[in-house]
Amino acid sequence: xxxxxxxxxVDLLGVLAYAELxxxxxxxxxxxxxxxxxxxxxxARMAAAEIGHHxxxxxxxxxxxxxxxxxxxxFTRALDGFHEGTHPRTWLEGLVxxxxxxxxxxxxxxxxxxxxxxPDRSLxxxxxxxxxxxxxxxREVRAAIAAQxxxxxxLALWGRRLVGEAISxxxxxxxxxxxxxxxxxxxxxxxTGIGRLVDRITAAHTERMRTLGLNP
Amino acid sequence: xxxxxxxxxVDLLGVLAYAELxxxxxxxxxxxxxxxxxxxxxxARMAAAEIGHHxxxxxxxxxxxxxxxxxxxxFTRALDGFHEGTHPRTWLEGLVxxxxxxxxxxxxxxxxxxxxxxPDRSLxxxxxxxxxxxxxxxREVRAAIAAQxxxxxxLALWGRRLVGEAISxxxxxxxxxxxxxxxxxxxxxxxTGIGRLVDRITAAHTERMRTLGLNP
Numbered sequence: 001x002x003x004x005x006x007x008x009x010v011d012l013l014g015v016l017a018y019a020e021l022x023x024x025x026x027x028x029x030x031x032x033x034x035x036x037x038x039x040x041x042x043x044a045r046m047a048a049a050e051i052g053h054h055x056x057x058x059x060x061x062x063x064x065x066x067x068x069x070x071x072x073x074x075f076t077r078a079l080d081g082f083h084e085g086t087h088p089r090t091w092l093e094g095l096v097x098x099x100x101x102x103x104x105x106x107x108x109x110x111x112x113x114x115x116x117x118x119p120d121r122s123l124x125x126x127x128x129x130x131x132x133x134x135x136x137x138x139r140e141v142r143a144a145i146a147a148q149x150x151x152x153x154x155l156a157l158w159g160r161r162l163v164g165e166a167i168s169x170x171x172x173x174x175x176x177x178x179x180x181x182x183x184x185x186x187x188x189x190x191x192t193g194i195g196r197l198v199d200r201i202t203a204a205h206t207e208r209m210r211t212l213g214l215n216p
Numbered sequence: 217x218x219x220x221x222x223x224x225x226v227d228l229l230g231v232l233a234y235a236e237l238x239x240x241x242x243x244x245x246x247x248x249x250x251x252x253x254x255x256x257x258x259x260a261r262m263a264a265a266e267i268g269h270h271x272x273x274x275x276x277x278x279x280x281x282x283x284x285x286x287x288x289x290x291f292t293r294a295l296d297g298f299h300e301g302t303h304p305r306t307w308l309e310g311l312v313x314x315x316x317x318x319x320x321x322x323x324x325x326x327x328x329x330x331x332x333x334x335p336d337r338s339l340x341x342x343x344x345x346x347x348x349x350x351x352x353x354x355r356e357v358r359a360a361i362a363a364q365x366x367x368x369x370x371l372a373l374w375g376r377r378l379v380g381e382a383i384s385x386x387x388x389x390x391x392x393x394x395x396x397x398x399x400x401x402x403x404x405x406x407x408t409g410i411g412r413l414v415d416r417i418t419a420a421h422t423e424r425m426r427t428l429g430l431n432p
Contacts, residue, residue, distance in 0.1 A: 021253070024260045028244030037237070037285040037292075041270060044240045048264035054257060069253045076253075 008183040009120050010064060012112055013057050014071030015079075015173060015180075016124065019105065020054035021072075022079050023047070027133075030094035039091075039140070046133045053127035060123055075173060082169040086162055092144055096155050096212065099137035101162045103208050107201045108170060112180070115187030141212045156214040163205060224399040225336050226280060228328055229273050230287030231295075231389060231396075232340065235321065236270035237288075238295050239263070243349075246310035255307075255356070262349045269343035276339055291389060298385040302378055308360055312371050312428065315353035317378045319424050323417045324386060328396070331403030357428045372430040379421060 027047035034040035058068045086101065088094035106128045113124035145152050174181050188194045209216035243263035250256035274284045302317065304310035322344045329340035361368050390397050404410045425432035 018253075021257060021260065024264075025244065025248060028241065028263065032241060037234075037288055041237060041267070041274070044237065044267045045271065047244065048240075048267040051257070051260045051264040055261065058257070072253055
């Protein structure tokens with residue numbers, strides 16, 4: 001790897017490591033909103049899986065000679081800002097956020113990982129693999145909407161708000177990290193390539209909203 | 217096992233399963249008080265280990281034909297009450313609670329597990345095994361006191377308050393579950409036996425306070 005490439009890899013591993021730590025926090029917090037002990041344990045279990053991912057990313061950062069805390073630090077503000085700005089008030093909002101928000105973030109990170117050399121590409125794809133949350137969220141949200149169809153409108157609005165916040169925060173992340181921005185530009189080729197990347201992410205998002213039974 | 221024994225085993229597995237779920241919650245919450253990202257990840261990792269324990273207990277409950285949520289339900293009030301009554305306000309209070317409070321609870325459950333037949337005795341001893349939290353807490357608390365000796369007095373008071381709350385809540389748990397009370401009485405033999413059990417638990421608690429550098 002060139003130095004610039006290494007820096008971009010370290011940045012991406014760093015933002016992901018911190019993202020997994022905040023995912024843990026958020027799932028642990030949402031677990032307390034669960035209407036049943038089984039739901040609470042299910043979310044706690046998913047939170048635990050995120051910490052396993054965090055540990056793998058941290059180990060790789062150490063292997064690359066990076067100091068994990070220092071590498072994560074530049075991203076704490078943007079990610080904390082996203083979570084503070086999209087604090088779910090209900091169990092269902094938490095599930096929609098986990099499915100729609102994490103799905104969007106994972107798609108974005110996956111696209112960037114595609115530009116990276118091995119073994120980091122595979123590592124990132126593995127830690128982004130779903131930890132069972134998606135199915136669980138879809139099942140619970142669909143069942144809730146089936147029981148009370150008026151929920152759909154409110155949750156759809158919530159889903160759209162999540163996207164808006166996610167976009168503004170990811171722009172903040174990229175703007176602050178030159179190497180990441182260069183990696184994306186080099187990987188996509190040009191502005192048309194970036195446009196196609198955004199189209200793919202948007203299409204996947206629309207699909208996820210429909211899967212939940214929500215108007216995208 | 218006799219029916220009474222099975223009921224006592226199920227009760228003990230149930231209270232422990234819920235205790236692990238609350239331990240997860242609490243560690244996840246305390247993680248957010250961590251002064252460093254590394255400390256935050258360390259606590260999140262310990263929280264994740266508790267969920268692994270919870271899952272093992274739940275699997276055993278299912279094996280015994282019990283419905284985990286129903287078995288945990290009678291204990292939620294006492295355990296939630298304990299945690300609400302001893303909400304740490306600082307990172308160090310959280311660590312003292314984890315070390316002193318969890319240590320005390322683990323000793324108590326271990327004593328009861330000694331009265332149980334296999335495989336439940338071993339299962340309980342395994343899930344009660346320390347998840348690395350003890351060493352971590354001792355290191356952090358001792359370092360903090362070394363840097364600021366006046367902390368010791370306040371943290372010692374906190375340690376004593378935890379014991380008081382733990383005793384009153386465990387009495388509430390036992391009072392509500394006849395089979396558990398009978399198991400303890402049968403296991404210890406008589407009131408002298410119960411006295412010795414309390415002495416052992418108290419001695420271990422005193423030792424833990426000293427290890428932290430706190431006046432018991």
